Amino acid sequence: MSQVAFDLDLDDGGVPTYTVGELAEAINSSLRRGFTDGVWVRGEIQGWSERGPHAYFRLVEETENGKAAVNVQFFANARMRLRPMLAKHRLQLSDGLKVRLFGHLDFFAPSGQLGLKMSSLDPRFTLGEMALERDDVVRRLVAKGLFDANRRTRVPAAPLRVGVVTSTASAAWGDFTHELDRSGLAFRLRVIDVRVQGEWAVDMVSGALRTLTRHDDLDVVVLVRGGGSKTDLATFDHETIATAIATSPLPVFTGLGHEVDRSVADEVAHSSLKTPTACAAALVEHVLAFQAEVQRVWSSIDAHANRALQQSSASLATIAHGVRRATVSAVERSDDRLGHRRQRLGSAADRALERSADRLVAARTSLGRVPARLEPELRHIEAVASRVRLLDPVHTMARGWSITRTADGTIVRAAGDLATGSSIVTTFATGSARSRVEETNT
Amino acid sequence: MTEPVATGYAAALAELETILAELERADVDVDVLATQVKRAAELIAFCRDRIGNARLHIEQVVADLNEDPG
Numbered sequence: 251m252s253q254v255a256f257d258l259d260l261d262d263g264g265v266p267t268y269t270v271g272e273l274a275e276a277i278n279s280s281l282r283r284g285f286t287d288g289v290w291v292r293g294e295i296q297g298w299s300e301r302g303p304h305a306y307f308r309l310v311e312e313t314e315n316g317k318a319a320v321n322v323q324f325f326a327n328a329r330m331r332l333r334p335m336l337a338k339h340r341l342q343l344s345d346g347l348k349v350r351l352f353g354h355l356d357f358f359a360p361s362g363q364l365g366l367k368m369s370s371l372d373p374r375f376t377l378g379e380m381a382l383e384r385d386d387v388v389r390r391l392v393a394k395g396l397f398d399a400n401r402r403t404r405v406p407a408a409p410l411r412v413g414v415v416t417s418t419a420s421a422a423w424g425d426f427t428h429e430l431d432r433s434g435l436a437f438r439l440r441v442i443d444v445r446v447q448g449e450w451a452v453d454m455v456s457g458a459l460r461t462l463t464r465h466d467d468l469d470v471v472v473l474v475r476g477g478g479s480k481t482d483l484a485t486f487d488h489e490t491i492a493t494a495i496a497t498s499p500l501p502v503f504t505g506l507g508h509e510v511d512r513s514v515a516d517e518v519a520h521s522s523l524k525t526p527t528a529c530a531a532a533l534v535e536h537v538l539a540f541q542a543e544v545q546r547v548w549s550s551i552d553a554h555a556n557r558a559l560q561q562s563s564a565s566l567a568t569i570a571h572g573v574r575r576a577t578v579s580a581v582e583r584s585d586d587r588l589g590h591r592r593q594r595l596g597s598a599a600d601r602a603l604e605r606s607a608d609r610l611v612a613a614r615t616s617l618g619r620v621p622a623r624l625e626p627e628l629r630h631i632e633a634v635a636s637r638v639r640l641l642d643p644v645h646t647m648a649r650g651w652s653i654t655r656t657a658d659g660t661i662v663r664a665a666g667d668l669a670t671g672s673s674i675v676t677t678f679a680t681g682s683a684r685s686r687v688e689e690t691n692t
Numbered sequence: 693m694t695e696p697v698a699t700g701y702a703a704a705l706a707e708l709e710t711i712l713a714e715l716e717r718a719d720v721d722v723d724v725l726a727t728q729v730k731r732a733a734e735l736i737a738f739c740r741d742r743i744g745n746a747r748l749h750i751e752q753v754v755a756d757l758n759e760d761p762g
Contacts, residue, residue, distance in 0.1 A: 618754050621747045631739045634708055638732045641715045643722055653722060661722060 274359035281355045291320065291366065292350040292375065295343060305329065305343070309351070309366070321365040322353065328369050339373040342482060345449070350375035380484055387489045387514050396496035400520045403501040408540040409469035409533055413462030413500070414441040415455060422446075422476040422507060422526040429530030435537050440468065446475040447482040455485070456494040463498035470533065471498060473515065474505040474526035486513035495519050505529030647679040666692045701742045708735045 268276060293309035296319075300306075303326030310319045324343075336342065343349070352370035357363070391397040412430075416423045418441060430437045442458035445451050455473065462471045473486075473495070485491070486506055492514045495502045501520035505528055506513055516522035523529040639645065647653070654662040657673045668674065668687045676683050711732045715725060 614754065614757055620750045624743050624747050628740070628743050631736055631743070634712060634732070635736045637712060638715070638729055638736065641725065642729045643725055 271359065274357055274362075277357040277364075281357065285355055288352055288354045288369065289366070290350060290352050290372075292348070293318075293320075295345055295347045295349060298343065298345050302326070303329065307343075307345075309349070321363060322351070322368050323356075323365050324368045328367075331369075332371060335373060336371070339377060340483075341373055341376055343371075347484075348376060348379040380487070383484075384487045384514055387487060387492060388517065390489065391492055391496060391514070391518060396493060397518060399496045400498055400502055400518055403499065403520055405501045405520065405536060406469040407543075408537050409501075410436060410537060411438050411467060411469045412440070412533065413465060413468045413471040414439055415444055415458040415462065415471065415473045416441065416475060416526070417446050418443040420446070420476050422474045422505070425476075426472070426474050426505070426526040426530045429527045430534065433530075433534040433537070435534060437533070437537075440465070447485060451485045452488045452490055456488075456490045459491065459494040459498065459502070463494070463500045463502070465500075468500055470501050470503060470520075472503045472505070472529055472533070473519070474507075474529055476507045476526070483511060483513050486515035488514075491515050492518050503529050503532060644679070647677075650679075652679075653677045664692070665690045701739060704735045704738050704742075708732060708739070711735070 291309055293311045296308045296310045298305065298307040305324040307322050307324070308319045309322050310317060341347075350372040351366075351368050352372075353366040353368040356365055356367050358365055388397065414423075414426065416426070423441075427439070430439075440462065442462060444454040444458050446455065459471065459473065462468060483506065486504075495504075495515055496518045503521045503523065504513075504516050504519040505523045505526040506516060507525055512522065521532060523532050643651075643653075653676070655675050655677070656662060656668070657675070662668060662674065668690050670687050670689060672687050674685055674687060676685065711728050714720060715728055715732070720728075
């Protein structure tokens, strides 16, 4: 800072001595000369507080050399003036928001503090910063493979068991439940009441999401809130919430109350709807589609079954008719065959009787010839008898032949078989004689 | 008969043929000869009897049949 050229009494070697008031005046005068038209400063809002119509905060920068901070006063008149512009961009000043603001430096003598009286703000800077941060979060989620992880989960056919993360005091909750009630469908809700804006919003929302998505008796988890400022929406750009959604095994539906902007939470959710009402309607639509499909399938089954029954009935009638026709025909044929057989039986019996009579006559004739066939047999027997007669020794002995035996009965066939003096027995045709051998001649 | 004629005409005739063959051998024993001749005579008588009976029976049957031509 350059030396201020005040016209003052010099009483210490030419170096002027100020009273405190004079110094304050001098500082302010110097500041006005140095920053004639005010100054643009950028940094992050911290320690936001409101007292009456005025607001106070510190604008902070984390630098390599440590923290730098300047106090900012945002007085009522400036706030009034800037309100339409902030509303237009849906910005709400709060802690953590990065801003580029315009003001005049002022040394406030009563407290001895330097401050910046804020008179304007560059909304494009804040929006750009938010967009950059958002992009960073998205980039990191993509790198971890989480960006479209939840979109790959499958919504059950009838998502009736719904986990809800919302502020139950909000209109969002009312709109959501009203839409579900209106459907008349049997939705079953498990809700966790959270703050959706402010300091604790990120932790509460992400914690509630993690709790509900662990339930295996839920079909889907819904994150809803009503409309709010752009900066409130920044909560849903937070990486912690986005990660809780992306890693959820259950599909997550969002309805964050913005017609235009999409948060990172919307980007990673399975389905993102503009409003809580639309979110509820999407669930209703899923269930109704399932109902319609079930109805369609049932109708199809019904039609198939009826067709099959009709076909079976027709086939049965045809078969029954066929059976009747075939039966009548078979009976008629049997009748015919029976008649035919009766005739054949009559004639066959007649023929058999005739043949039997013929055979009987032939048999009788043959029988008559049997005694004649006995004659050769008799002649044969008689021939045998005469041969036997010829051989009978009785006849030979009758012609004068005799049989000589020794005393022991042995037949004598040669004279040499006898010893002189031995006794012999001679058998004749009638009777026998014993004699003694006197001499043998061989 | 010293021995019953066994089973019938055919058996008797076969035995008769066997006896004849033995009797016609040169070295036939005279004692055996007498016995065999006696047996042969019995068999001959049996056969004659059978033939006679058969003839009578058949003639009777044929006569009966002729009397009743049903």
